[in-house]
Amino acid sequence: MMRSILLIMSFVEYSDFIQExxxxxxxxxxxxxxxxxxxxGTQTQTRYGVIRHSTDLIGQRYGSKVTCSKGGWVHVLHPTPELWTVTLPHRTQILYTTDIATITMMLELKPGSVVCESGTGSGSLSHAILRTIAPTGHLHTVEFHQQxxxxxxxxFREHRVDHLVTVRNQDVCQDGFGVTGVADAVFLDIxxxxxxxxxxxxxxxxxxxxVCSFSPCIEQVQRTCEALADQGFEEISTMEVLLRVHDVRTINLPLPDFGPDTDAEKTAPTPTPNQASVTLKTTTPPREIPGHTGYLTFATKPRT
Ligand SMILES: C[S@@+](CC[C@H](N)C(=O)[O-])C[C@H]1O[C@@H](n2cnc3c(N)ncnc32)[C@H](O)[C@@H]1O
Structure with a gap:
Protein backbone atom coordinates (compact mmCIF):
# COMPACT_ATOMS: atom_id res chain seq x y z
CA MET A 1 0.00 0.00 0.00
CA MET A 2 1.32 3.48 -0.90
CA ARG A 3 1.37 5.92 2.00
CA SER A 4 1.88 9.57 1.36
CA ILE A 5 3.60 11.54 4.12
CA LEU A 6 2.92 15.25 4.05
CA LEU A 7 6.17 16.87 5.17
CA ILE A 8 5.97 20.35 6.60
CA MET A 9 8.21 23.15 5.37
CA SER A 10 11.11 24.04 7.60
CA PHE A 11 14.52 25.54 6.96
CA VAL A 12 16.08 22.14 7.67
CA GLU A 13 13.67 19.82 5.80
CA TYR A 14 12.14 19.96 2.36
CA SER A 15 8.41 19.69 1.71
CA ASP A 16 6.85 19.34 -1.73
CA PHE A 17 3.71 21.44 -1.30
CA ILE A 18 3.10 24.99 -0.05
CA GLN A 19 0.96 25.02 3.09
CA GLU A 20 -0.69 27.56 5.37
CA GLY A 41 -7.10 35.27 2.63
CA THR A 42 -3.89 37.30 2.19
CA GLN A 43 -2.36 38.63 -1.00
CA THR A 44 1.15 39.75 -1.94
CA GLN A 45 2.00 42.53 -4.38
CA THR A 46 4.74 41.71 -6.90
CA ARG A 47 6.07 43.75 -9.83
CA TYR A 48 3.84 41.58 -12.09
CA GLY A 49 0.67 42.09 -10.06
CA VAL A 50 -0.95 40.44 -7.09
CA ILE A 51 -0.72 36.78 -6.00
CA ARG A 52 -3.51 35.42 -3.80
CA HIS A 53 -2.27 33.00 -1.16
CA SER A 54 -5.46 30.87 -0.98
CA THR A 55 -5.64 30.15 -4.71
CA ASP A 56 -2.14 30.83 -6.06
CA LEU A 57 0.06 29.43 -3.28
CA ILE A 58 -1.59 27.00 -0.86
CA GLY A 59 -1.54 23.46 -2.31
CA GLN A 60 0.88 24.34 -5.13
CA ARG A 61 4.20 22.57 -5.48
CA TYR A 62 7.30 24.46 -4.38
CA GLY A 63 9.09 25.60 -7.53
CA SER A 64 5.80 26.29 -9.36
CA LYS A 65 5.39 29.12 -11.80
CA VAL A 66 2.53 31.31 -10.55
CA THR A 67 0.69 33.75 -12.82
CA CYS A 68 0.08 37.15 -11.19
CA SER A 69 -2.93 39.43 -11.69
CA LYS A 70 -1.24 41.54 -14.42
CA GLY A 71 -0.41 38.44 -16.44
CA GLY A 72 3.29 38.22 -15.55
CA TRP A 73 4.60 35.32 -13.51
CA VAL A 74 6.90 34.50 -10.61
CA HIS A 75 8.37 31.29 -9.22
CA VAL A 76 7.60 30.27 -5.65
CA LEU A 77 10.64 28.62 -4.06
CA HIS A 78 11.17 26.54 -0.94
CA PRO A 79 13.23 28.55 1.57
CA THR A 80 16.89 27.68 2.14
CA PRO A 81 19.47 29.40 4.35
CA GLU A 82 21.11 30.76 1.17
CA LEU A 83 17.84 32.32 -0.08
CA TRP A 84 17.11 33.64 3.43
CA THR A 85 20.53 35.36 3.53
CA VAL A 86 19.67 37.34 0.38
CA THR A 87 16.06 38.15 1.39
CA LEU A 88 16.04 38.55 5.19
CA PRO A 89 15.11 41.85 6.85
CA HIS A 90 18.44 43.44 7.87
CA ARG A 91 18.65 44.50 11.49
CA THR A 92 22.46 44.46 11.46
CA GLN A 93 25.36 43.81 9.11
CA ILE A 94 25.11 40.15 8.11
CA LEU A 95 27.38 37.36 6.94
CA TYR A 96 27.02 36.21 3.33
CA THR A 97 27.29 32.77 1.81
CA THR A 98 30.97 33.08 0.77
CA ASP A 99 32.08 33.57 4.39
CA ILE A 100 29.39 31.21 5.73
CA ALA A 101 30.60 28.33 3.55
CA THR A 102 34.18 28.82 4.79
CA ILE A 103 33.06 29.06 8.42
CA THR A 104 30.98 25.87 8.13
CA MET A 105 33.89 23.93 6.62
CA MET A 106 36.66 25.27 8.86
CA LEU A 107 34.59 24.82 12.07
CA GLU A 108 34.02 21.21 10.92
CA LEU A 109 30.27 21.52 11.50
CA LYS A 110 28.15 18.45 10.81
CA PRO A 111 24.83 16.89 11.85
CA GLY A 112 24.85 16.59 15.64
CA SER A 113 27.38 19.40 16.30
CA VAL A 114 26.77 21.67 19.29
CA VAL A 115 27.63 25.27 18.40
CA CYS A 116 27.79 28.55 20.34
CA GLU A 117 27.41 31.84 18.47
CA SER A 118 27.42 35.54 19.35
CA GLY A 119 25.97 37.97 18.29
CA THR A 120 22.91 36.55 16.65
CA GLY A 121 22.40 39.80 14.72
CA SER A 122 19.92 39.19 11.88
CA GLY A 123 20.32 35.41 12.06
CA SER A 124 21.90 34.98 8.63
CA LEU A 125 24.68 32.68 9.84
CA SER A 126 22.41 31.04 12.44
CA HIS A 127 20.10 29.59 9.77
CA ALA A 128 23.03 28.06 7.88
CA ILE A 129 24.43 26.56 11.09
CA LEU A 130 21.01 25.09 11.95
CA ARG A 131 20.65 23.42 8.55
CA THR A 132 24.12 21.85 8.93
CA ILE A 133 23.76 20.57 12.53
CA ALA A 134 20.16 19.25 12.17
CA PRO A 135 18.54 16.97 13.16
CA THR A 136 20.40 16.22 16.41
CA GLY A 137 22.72 19.20 17.01
CA HIS A 138 22.03 22.40 18.91
CA LEU A 139 22.87 26.09 18.51
CA HIS A 140 23.26 28.36 21.55
CA THR A 141 23.12 31.91 20.22
CA VAL A 142 23.71 35.00 22.38
CA GLU A 143 22.55 38.52 21.51
CA PHE A 144 22.65 41.45 23.96
CA HIS A 145 20.18 43.65 22.02
CA GLN A 146 16.78 42.62 23.38
CA GLN A 147 14.62 43.28 20.28
CA PHE A 156 13.33 30.52 14.32
CA ARG A 157 9.76 29.54 15.39
CA GLU A 158 8.26 30.65 12.06
CA HIS A 159 10.97 28.71 10.20
CA ARG A 160 10.29 25.63 12.38
CA VAL A 161 13.85 25.30 13.61
CA ASP A 162 13.27 26.53 17.19
CA HIS A 163 13.75 23.00 18.61
CA LEU A 164 17.38 23.21 17.44
CA VAL A 165 18.29 26.60 18.95
CA THR A 166 18.38 28.44 22.28
CA VAL A 167 18.49 32.25 22.09
CA ARG A 168 19.94 34.04 25.13
CA ASN A 169 19.61 37.78 25.61
CA GLN A 170 22.83 38.62 27.46
CA ASP A 171 26.27 40.16 27.04
CA VAL A 172 28.59 37.39 25.92
CA CYS A 173 31.67 39.30 27.11
CA GLN A 174 30.31 39.49 30.67
CA ASP A 175 28.05 36.47 31.00
CA GLY A 176 29.36 34.02 28.40
CA PHE A 177 27.19 31.61 26.42
CA GLY A 178 25.17 30.17 29.33
CA VAL A 179 26.60 26.66 28.81
CA THR A 180 29.75 24.87 30.01
CA GLY A 181 31.72 22.07 28.37
CA VAL A 182 29.21 21.28 25.60
CA ALA A 183 30.28 23.06 22.40
CA ASP A 184 32.14 21.49 19.48
CA ALA A 185 32.55 24.92 17.90
CA VAL A 186 32.21 28.60 18.82
CA PHE A 187 31.67 31.52 16.45
CA LEU A 188 32.12 35.21 17.37
CA ASP A 189 30.84 38.18 15.35
CA ILE A 190 31.04 41.02 17.88
CA VAL A 211 36.63 28.51 17.22
CA CYS A 212 36.18 31.26 14.65
CA SER A 213 36.03 35.04 14.99
CA PHE A 214 34.89 37.42 12.26
CA SER A 215 36.27 40.99 12.37
CA PRO A 216 36.36 43.75 9.73
CA CYS A 217 39.61 45.35 11.02
CA ILE A 218 43.08 43.86 11.31
CA GLU A 219 43.60 45.53 14.73
CA GLN A 220 40.65 43.51 16.06
CA VAL A 221 42.20 40.38 14.55
CA GLN A 222 45.54 41.06 16.31
CA ARG A 223 43.91 41.46 19.72
CA THR A 224 41.79 38.32 19.20
CA CYS A 225 44.84 36.27 18.17
CA GLU A 226 46.67 37.39 21.33
CA ALA A 227 43.70 36.42 23.50
CA LEU A 228 43.41 33.04 21.76
CA ALA A 229 47.11 32.33 22.32
CA ASP A 230 46.84 33.44 25.99
CA GLN A 231 43.97 30.99 26.50
CA GLY A 232 45.98 28.12 25.06
CA PHE A 233 44.29 27.86 21.64
CA GLU A 234 46.44 26.36 18.88
CA GLU A 235 46.58 26.39 15.06
CA ILE A 236 45.63 30.09 15.00
CA SER A 237 45.22 31.30 11.43
CA THR A 238 43.47 34.21 9.73
CA MET A 239 42.07 34.33 6.22
CA GLU A 240 40.05 36.64 4.03
CA VAL A 241 37.62 35.17 1.51
CA LEU A 242 36.96 37.27 -1.59
CA LEU A 243 34.75 36.47 -4.55
CA ARG A 244 36.75 36.79 -7.74
CA VAL A 245 34.35 37.49 -10.61
CA HIS A 246 36.05 36.65 -13.90
CA ASP A 247 35.26 38.64 -17.03
CA VAL A 248 34.20 36.03 -19.64
CA ARG A 249 34.80 36.93 -23.31
CA THR A 250 34.49 35.21 -26.66
CA ILE A 251 37.57 35.72 -28.84
CA ASN A 252 38.74 34.60 -32.27
CA LEU A 253 42.33 33.42 -32.57
CA PRO A 254 44.10 32.69 -35.87
CA LEU A 255 45.09 29.05 -36.17
CA PRO A 256 48.87 28.67 -36.02
CA ASP A 257 50.53 28.02 -39.33
CA PHE A 258 52.62 24.86 -38.99
CA GLY A 259 53.75 24.99 -42.61
CA PRO A 260 52.54 22.90 -45.51
CA ASP A 261 51.27 19.36 -44.85
CA THR A 262 52.64 17.75 -47.95
CA ASP A 263 50.35 14.66 -47.83
CA ALA A 264 47.19 16.69 -47.08
CA GLU A 265 47.93 19.18 -49.83
CA LYS A 266 47.54 16.39 -52.34
CA THR A 267 43.88 15.84 -51.30
CA ALA A 268 42.54 19.09 -49.69
CA PRO A 269 42.68 22.73 -50.76
CA THR A 270 44.80 25.09 -48.58
CA PRO A 271 42.44 27.18 -46.31
CA THR A 272 42.17 30.87 -47.00
CA PRO A 273 43.46 33.12 -44.14
CA ASN A 274 39.96 34.14 -42.92
CA GLN A 275 38.91 30.46 -42.50
CA ALA A 276 41.95 29.62 -40.42
CA SER A 277 40.74 30.85 -37.01
CA VAL A 278 39.24 29.33 -33.90
CA THR A 279 36.58 30.78 -31.54
CA LEU A 280 37.37 30.48 -27.81
CA LYS A 281 35.93 31.51 -24.44
CA THR A 282 38.49 33.19 -22.19
CA THR A 283 38.30 34.75 -18.74
CA THR A 284 40.22 37.66 -17.32
CA PRO A 285 40.68 37.87 -13.54
CA PRO A 286 40.09 41.35 -12.09
CA ARG A 287 43.18 43.42 -11.23
CA GLU A 288 41.62 44.50 -7.94
CA ILE A 289 39.11 42.51 -5.95
CA PRO A 290 36.60 44.69 -4.08
CA GLY A 291 34.26 43.27 -1.48
CA HIS A 292 36.19 43.13 1.79
CA THR A 293 33.76 42.07 4.50
CA GLY A 294 36.12 40.89 7.19
CA TYR A 295 38.84 38.53 8.33
CA LEU A 296 38.08 35.05 9.62
CA THR A 297 40.36 33.89 12.43
CA PHE A 298 40.25 30.18 13.23
CA ALA A 299 41.84 28.30 16.13
CA THR A 300 41.70 24.91 17.83
CA LYS A 301 41.12 24.28 21.52
CA PRO A 302 43.26 21.29 22.47
CA ARG A 303 42.02 18.50 24.75
CA THR A 304 42.34 19.48 28.47
C1 LIG B 1 27.25 42.09 12.92
S1 LIG B 1 25.98 41.50 13.93
C2 LIG B 1 26.01 39.75 13.71
C3 LIG B 1 25.44 39.32 12.39
C4 LIG B 1 25.24 37.84 12.28
N1 LIG B 1 26.49 37.11 12.25
C5 LIG B 1 24.44 37.52 11.00
O1 LIG B 1 24.99 36.82 10.11
O2 LIG B 1 23.29 37.96 10.89
C6 LIG B 1 26.66 41.69 15.53
C7 LIG B 1 25.65 41.49 16.64
O3 LIG B 1 26.34 41.28 17.85
C8 LIG B 1 25.63 41.88 18.89
N2 LIG B 1 26.60 42.08 19.98
C9 LIG B 1 27.64 42.96 20.00
N3 LIG B 1 28.33 42.82 21.15
C10 LIG B 1 27.73 41.83 21.85
C11 LIG B 1 27.97 41.24 23.12
N4 LIG B 1 28.99 41.65 23.90
N5 LIG B 1 27.15 40.24 23.55
C12 LIG B 1 26.13 39.83 22.78
N6 LIG B 1 25.84 40.36 21.57
C13 LIG B 1 26.63 41.35 21.11
C14 LIG B 1 25.08 43.16 18.28
O4 LIG B 1 23.93 43.62 18.99
C15 LIG B 1 24.73 42.69 16.86
O5 LIG B 1 23.39 42.29 16.78
Whole structure:
Protein backbone atom coordinates (compact mmCIF):
# COMPACT_ATOMS: atom_id res chain seq x y z
CA MET A 1 0.00 0.00 0.00
CA MET A 2 1.32 3.48 -0.90
CA ARG A 3 1.37 5.92 2.00
CA SER A 4 1.88 9.57 1.36
CA ILE A 5 3.60 11.54 4.12
CA LEU A 6 2.92 15.25 4.05
CA LEU A 7 6.17 16.87 5.17
CA ILE A 8 5.97 20.35 6.60
CA MET A 9 8.21 23.15 5.37
CA SER A 10 11.11 24.04 7.60
CA PHE A 11 14.52 25.54 6.96
CA VAL A 12 16.08 22.14 7.67
CA GLU A 13 13.67 19.82 5.80
CA TYR A 14 12.14 19.96 2.36
CA SER A 15 8.41 19.69 1.71
CA ASP A 16 6.85 19.34 -1.73
CA PHE A 17 3.71 21.44 -1.30
CA ILE A 18 3.10 24.99 -0.05
CA GLN A 19 0.96 25.02 3.09
CA GLU A 20 -0.69 27.56 5.37
CA UNK A 21 1.91 29.10 7.73
CA UNK A 22 4.92 28.36 5.50
CA UNK A 23 7.54 30.94 4.58
CA UNK A 24 7.98 30.85 0.80
CA UNK A 25 10.40 32.79 -1.38
CA UNK A 26 8.74 34.64 -4.26
CA UNK A 27 11.33 34.83 -7.04
CA UNK A 28 10.72 37.67 -9.49
CA UNK A 29 14.23 37.94 -10.89
CA UNK A 30 17.75 37.05 -9.78
CA UNK A 31 18.02 40.31 -7.85
CA UNK A 32 14.39 40.58 -6.75
CA UNK A 33 13.13 37.96 -4.30
CA UNK A 34 10.84 38.40 -1.32
CA UNK A 35 10.06 36.10 1.61
CA UNK A 36 6.31 35.67 2.11
CA UNK A 37 4.39 34.25 5.09
CA UNK A 38 1.67 32.10 3.54
CA UNK A 39 -1.74 32.92 5.01
CA UNK A 40 -5.10 32.14 3.43
CA GLY A 41 -7.10 35.27 2.63
CA THR A 42 -3.89 37.30 2.19
CA GLN A 43 -2.36 38.63 -1.00
CA THR A 44 1.15 39.75 -1.94
CA GLN A 45 2.00 42.53 -4.38
CA THR A 46 4.74 41.71 -6.90
CA ARG A 47 6.07 43.75 -9.83
CA TYR A 48 3.84 41.58 -12.09
CA GLY A 49 0.67 42.09 -10.06
CA VAL A 50 -0.95 40.44 -7.09
CA ILE A 51 -0.72 36.78 -6.00
CA ARG A 52 -3.51 35.42 -3.80
CA HIS A 53 -2.27 33.00 -1.16
CA SER A 54 -5.46 30.87 -0.98
CA THR A 55 -5.64 30.15 -4.71
CA ASP A 56 -2.14 30.83 -6.06
CA LEU A 57 0.06 29.43 -3.28
CA ILE A 58 -1.59 27.00 -0.86
CA GLY A 59 -1.54 23.46 -2.31
CA GLN A 60 0.88 24.34 -5.13
CA ARG A 61 4.20 22.57 -5.48
CA TYR A 62 7.30 24.46 -4.38
CA GLY A 63 9.09 25.60 -7.53
CA SER A 64 5.80 26.29 -9.36
CA LYS A 65 5.39 29.12 -11.80
CA VAL A 66 2.53 31.31 -10.55
CA THR A 67 0.69 33.75 -12.82
CA CYS A 68 0.08 37.15 -11.19
CA SER A 69 -2.93 39.43 -11.69
CA LYS A 70 -1.24 41.54 -14.42
CA GLY A 71 -0.41 38.44 -16.44
CA GLY A 72 3.29 38.22 -15.55
CA TRP A 73 4.60 35.32 -13.51
CA VAL A 74 6.90 34.50 -10.61
CA HIS A 75 8.37 31.29 -9.22
CA VAL A 76 7.60 30.27 -5.65
CA LEU A 77 10.64 28.62 -4.06
CA HIS A 78 11.17 26.54 -0.94
CA PRO A 79 13.23 28.55 1.57
CA THR A 80 16.89 27.68 2.14
CA PRO A 81 19.47 29.40 4.35
CA GLU A 82 21.11 30.76 1.17
CA LEU A 83 17.84 32.32 -0.08
CA TRP A 84 17.11 33.64 3.43
CA THR A 85 20.53 35.36 3.53
CA VAL A 86 19.67 37.34 0.38
CA THR A 87 16.06 38.15 1.39
CA LEU A 88 16.04 38.55 5.19
CA PRO A 89 15.11 41.85 6.85
CA HIS A 90 18.44 43.44 7.87
CA ARG A 91 18.65 44.50 11.49
CA THR A 92 22.46 44.46 11.46
CA GLN A 93 25.36 43.81 9.11
CA ILE A 94 25.11 40.15 8.11
CA LEU A 95 27.38 37.36 6.94
CA TYR A 96 27.02 36.21 3.33
CA THR A 97 27.29 32.77 1.81
CA THR A 98 30.97 33.08 0.77
CA ASP A 99 32.08 33.57 4.39
CA ILE A 100 29.39 31.21 5.73
CA ALA A 101 30.60 28.33 3.55
CA THR A 102 34.18 28.82 4.79
CA ILE A 103 33.06 29.06 8.42
CA THR A 104 30.98 25.87 8.13
CA MET A 105 33.89 23.93 6.62
CA MET A 106 36.66 25.27 8.86
CA LEU A 107 34.59 24.82 12.07
CA GLU A 108 34.02 21.21 10.92
CA LEU A 109 30.27 21.52 11.50
CA LYS A 110 28.15 18.45 10.81
CA PRO A 111 24.83 16.89 11.85
CA GLY A 112 24.85 16.59 15.64
CA SER A 113 27.38 19.40 16.30
CA VAL A 114 26.77 21.67 19.29
CA VAL A 115 27.63 25.27 18.40
CA CYS A 116 27.79 28.55 20.34
CA GLU A 117 27.41 31.84 18.47
CA SER A 118 27.42 35.54 19.35
CA GLY A 119 25.97 37.97 18.29
CA THR A 120 22.91 36.55 16.65
CA GLY A 121 22.40 39.80 14.72
CA SER A 122 19.92 39.19 11.88
CA GLY A 123 20.32 35.41 12.06
CA SER A 124 21.90 34.98 8.63
CA LEU A 125 24.68 32.68 9.84
CA SER A 126 22.41 31.04 12.44
CA HIS A 127 20.10 29.59 9.77
CA ALA A 128 23.03 28.06 7.88
CA ILE A 129 24.43 26.56 11.09
CA LEU A 130 21.01 25.09 11.95
CA ARG A 131 20.65 23.42 8.55
CA THR A 132 24.12 21.85 8.93
CA ILE A 133 23.76 20.57 12.53
CA ALA A 134 20.16 19.25 12.17
CA PRO A 135 18.54 16.97 13.16
CA THR A 136 20.40 16.22 16.41
CA GLY A 137 22.72 19.20 17.01
CA HIS A 138 22.03 22.40 18.91
CA LEU A 139 22.87 26.09 18.51
CA HIS A 140 23.26 28.36 21.55
CA THR A 141 23.12 31.91 20.22
CA VAL A 142 23.71 35.00 22.38
CA GLU A 143 22.55 38.52 21.51
CA PHE A 144 22.65 41.45 23.96
CA HIS A 145 20.18 43.65 22.02
CA GLN A 146 16.78 42.62 23.38
CA GLN A 147 14.62 43.28 20.28
CA UNK A 148 17.12 41.51 18.02
CA UNK A 149 17.15 38.50 20.33
CA UNK A 150 13.33 38.41 20.41
CA UNK A 151 12.98 38.85 16.65
CA UNK A 152 15.50 36.08 15.95
CA UNK A 153 13.64 33.73 18.31
CA UNK A 154 10.34 34.58 16.53
CA UNK A 155 11.89 33.84 13.11
CA PHE A 156 13.33 30.52 14.32
CA ARG A 157 9.76 29.54 15.39
CA GLU A 158 8.26 30.65 12.06
CA HIS A 159 10.97 28.71 10.20
CA ARG A 160 10.29 25.63 12.38
CA VAL A 161 13.85 25.30 13.61
CA ASP A 162 13.27 26.53 17.19
CA HIS A 163 13.75 23.00 18.61
CA LEU A 164 17.38 23.21 17.44
CA VAL A 165 18.29 26.60 18.95
CA THR A 166 18.38 28.44 22.28
CA VAL A 167 18.49 32.25 22.09
CA ARG A 168 19.94 34.04 25.13
CA ASN A 169 19.61 37.78 25.61
CA GLN A 170 22.83 38.62 27.46
CA ASP A 171 26.27 40.16 27.04
CA VAL A 172 28.59 37.39 25.92
CA CYS A 173 31.67 39.30 27.11
CA GLN A 174 30.31 39.49 30.67
CA ASP A 175 28.05 36.47 31.00
CA GLY A 176 29.36 34.02 28.40
CA PHE A 177 27.19 31.61 26.42
CA GLY A 178 25.17 30.17 29.33
CA VAL A 179 26.60 26.66 28.81
CA THR A 180 29.75 24.87 30.01
CA GLY A 181 31.72 22.07 28.37
CA VAL A 182 29.21 21.28 25.60
CA ALA A 183 30.28 23.06 22.40
CA ASP A 184 32.14 21.49 19.48
CA ALA A 185 32.55 24.92 17.90
CA VAL A 186 32.21 28.60 18.82
CA PHE A 187 31.67 31.52 16.45
CA LEU A 188 32.12 35.21 17.37
CA ASP A 189 30.84 38.18 15.35
CA ILE A 190 31.04 41.02 17.88
CA UNK A 191 33.10 44.23 18.05
CA UNK A 192 35.44 43.01 20.84
CA UNK A 193 35.80 39.25 20.40
CA UNK A 194 38.98 39.13 22.54
CA UNK A 195 36.75 39.80 25.57
CA UNK A 196 34.71 36.66 24.83
CA UNK A 197 37.58 34.22 24.16
CA UNK A 198 37.71 32.91 27.75
CA UNK A 199 33.94 32.29 27.63
CA UNK A 200 34.36 30.46 24.33
CA UNK A 201 36.88 28.17 26.03
CA UNK A 202 34.49 27.54 28.95
CA UNK A 203 31.64 26.66 26.60
CA UNK A 204 33.71 24.11 24.64
CA UNK A 205 33.98 20.38 25.25
CA UNK A 206 36.93 19.04 27.29
CA UNK A 207 38.17 17.12 24.30
CA UNK A 208 38.48 20.37 22.36
CA UNK A 209 36.98 21.90 19.26
CA UNK A 210 37.19 24.78 16.83
CA VAL A 211 36.63 28.51 17.22
CA CYS A 212 36.18 31.26 14.65
CA SER A 213 36.03 35.04 14.99
CA PHE A 214 34.89 37.42 12.26
CA SER A 215 36.27 40.99 12.37
CA PRO A 216 36.36 43.75 9.73
CA CYS A 217 39.61 45.35 11.02
CA ILE A 218 43.08 43.86 11.31
CA GLU A 219 43.60 45.53 14.73
CA GLN A 220 40.65 43.51 16.06
CA VAL A 221 42.20 40.38 14.55
CA GLN A 222 45.54 41.06 16.31
CA ARG A 223 43.91 41.46 19.72
CA THR A 224 41.79 38.32 19.20
CA CYS A 225 44.84 36.27 18.17
CA GLU A 226 46.67 37.39 21.33
CA ALA A 227 43.70 36.42 23.50
CA LEU A 228 43.41 33.04 21.76
CA ALA A 229 47.11 32.33 22.32
CA ASP A 230 46.84 33.44 25.99
CA GLN A 231 43.97 30.99 26.50
CA GLY A 232 45.98 28.12 25.06
CA PHE A 233 44.29 27.86 21.64
CA GLU A 234 46.44 26.36 18.88
CA GLU A 235 46.58 26.39 15.06
CA ILE A 236 45.63 30.09 15.00
CA SER A 237 45.22 31.30 11.43
CA THR A 238 43.47 34.21 9.73
CA MET A 239 42.07 34.33 6.22
CA GLU A 240 40.05 36.64 4.03
CA VAL A 241 37.62 35.17 1.51
CA LEU A 242 36.96 37.27 -1.59
CA LEU A 243 34.75 36.47 -4.55
CA ARG A 244 36.75 36.79 -7.74
CA VAL A 245 34.35 37.49 -10.61
CA HIS A 246 36.05 36.65 -13.90
CA ASP A 247 35.26 38.64 -17.03
CA VAL A 248 34.20 36.03 -19.64
CA ARG A 249 34.80 36.93 -23.31
CA THR A 250 34.49 35.21 -26.66
CA ILE A 251 37.57 35.72 -28.84
CA ASN A 252 38.74 34.60 -32.27
CA LEU A 253 42.33 33.42 -32.57
CA PRO A 254 44.10 32.69 -35.87
CA LEU A 255 45.09 29.05 -36.17
CA PRO A 256 48.87 28.67 -36.02
CA ASP A 257 50.53 28.02 -39.33
CA PHE A 258 52.62 24.86 -38.99
CA GLY A 259 53.75 24.99 -42.61
CA PRO A 260 52.54 22.90 -45.51
CA ASP A 261 51.27 19.36 -44.85
CA THR A 262 52.64 17.75 -47.95
CA ASP A 263 50.35 14.66 -47.83
CA ALA A 264 47.19 16.69 -47.08
CA GLU A 265 47.93 19.18 -49.83
CA LYS A 266 47.54 16.39 -52.34
CA THR A 267 43.88 15.84 -51.30
CA ALA A 268 42.54 19.09 -49.69
CA PRO A 269 42.68 22.73 -50.76
CA THR A 270 44.80 25.09 -48.58
CA PRO A 271 42.44 27.18 -46.31
CA THR A 272 42.17 30.87 -47.00
CA PRO A 273 43.46 33.12 -44.14
CA ASN A 274 39.96 34.14 -42.92
CA GLN A 275 38.91 30.46 -42.50
CA ALA A 276 41.95 29.62 -40.42
CA SER A 277 40.74 30.85 -37.01
CA VAL A 278 39.24 29.33 -33.90
CA THR A 279 36.58 30.78 -31.54
CA LEU A 280 37.37 30.48 -27.81
CA LYS A 281 35.93 31.51 -24.44
CA THR A 282 38.49 33.19 -22.19
CA THR A 283 38.30 34.75 -18.74
CA THR A 284 40.22 37.66 -17.32
CA PRO A 285 40.68 37.87 -13.54
CA PRO A 286 40.09 41.35 -12.09
CA ARG A 287 43.18 43.42 -11.23
CA GLU A 288 41.62 44.50 -7.94
CA ILE A 289 39.11 42.51 -5.95
CA PRO A 290 36.60 44.69 -4.08
CA GLY A 291 34.26 43.27 -1.48
CA HIS A 292 36.19 43.13 1.79
CA THR A 293 33.76 42.07 4.50
CA GLY A 294 36.12 40.89 7.19
CA TYR A 295 38.84 38.53 8.33
CA LEU A 296 38.08 35.05 9.62
CA THR A 297 40.36 33.89 12.43
CA PHE A 298 40.25 30.18 13.23
CA ALA A 299 41.84 28.30 16.13
CA THR A 300 41.70 24.91 17.83
CA LYS A 301 41.12 24.28 21.52
CA PRO A 302 43.26 21.29 22.47
CA ARG A 303 42.02 18.50 24.75
CA THR A 304 42.34 19.48 28.47
C1 LIG B 1 27.25 42.09 12.92
S1 LIG B 1 25.98 41.50 13.93
C2 LIG B 1 26.01 39.75 13.71
C3 LIG B 1 25.44 39.32 12.39
C4 LIG B 1 25.24 37.84 12.28
N1 LIG B 1 26.49 37.11 12.25
C5 LIG B 1 24.44 37.52 11.00
O1 LIG B 1 24.99 36.82 10.11
O2 LIG B 1 23.29 37.96 10.89
C6 LIG B 1 26.66 41.69 15.53
C7 LIG B 1 25.65 41.49 16.64
O3 LIG B 1 26.34 41.28 17.85
C8 LIG B 1 25.63 41.88 18.89
N2 LIG B 1 26.60 42.08 19.98
C9 LIG B 1 27.64 42.96 20.00
N3 LIG B 1 28.33 42.82 21.15
C10 LIG B 1 27.73 41.83 21.85
C11 LIG B 1 27.97 41.24 23.12
N4 LIG B 1 28.99 41.65 23.90
N5 LIG B 1 27.15 40.24 23.55
C12 LIG B 1 26.13 39.83 22.78
N6 LIG B 1 25.84 40.36 21.57
C13 LIG B 1 26.63 41.35 21.11
C14 LIG B 1 25.08 43.16 18.28
O4 LIG B 1 23.93 43.62 18.99
C15 LIG B 1 24.73 42.69 16.86
O5 LIG B 1 23.39 42.29 16.78
Missing amino acids: GDVAIVYQSHDCMIPVKVQS RAEKAAEE PSPWEAVKHAKTAMKRHGGR
